[in-house]
Amino acid sequence: MTAPDLAPPRTVGGVVAVWVVAALAAVAVGVLAPVEDRALWMPIALGACVVVAFVVQLAVGRSRGFIQRVAASALGALLVMGLIGVGFALSALIAA
Structure with a gap:
């Protein structure tokens, strides 16, 4: 028998x-x-981040909210990589 989480992590x-x-x-x-x-290479790196998101959330060991946490991780990774990618694209345009 397992005890319920009193204070979930x-x-x-x-x-x-x-x-x-x-x-x-x-x-x-x-x-x-x-x-x-x-x-x-950016989509390949994003795919690796999605795999990392699954691994991290599986390591947490909580089933409640799993899909939301993985979705937030993947969407945030997409936004972060997109913003950094735009920065590199603008720097390539300026340098050219």
């Missing part, structure tokens, strides 16, 4: 951790990939 940290991973991945793609290949 905070799950915001897992969502924010995926956003940080997305920011690091976007910066790594922007710095390491050639300008013409950045559009190819």
Whole structure:
């Protein structure tokens, strides 16, 4: 028999951790990939972030709100990577 959670653990940290991973991945793609290949590598990095989101939320071990947490992680990663990608695209236009 299991006891109910009296004070459930905070799950915001897992969502924010995926956003940080997305920011690091976007910066790594922007710095390491050639300008013409950045559009190819960004979706690959986003796919890796979605996998990281599933792993992080499964590691939390709570089933309540799982879909919402994974969705928030993936959507936030998409927005973070999109903003950083726009920054790199503008810098490529200015440098050209």
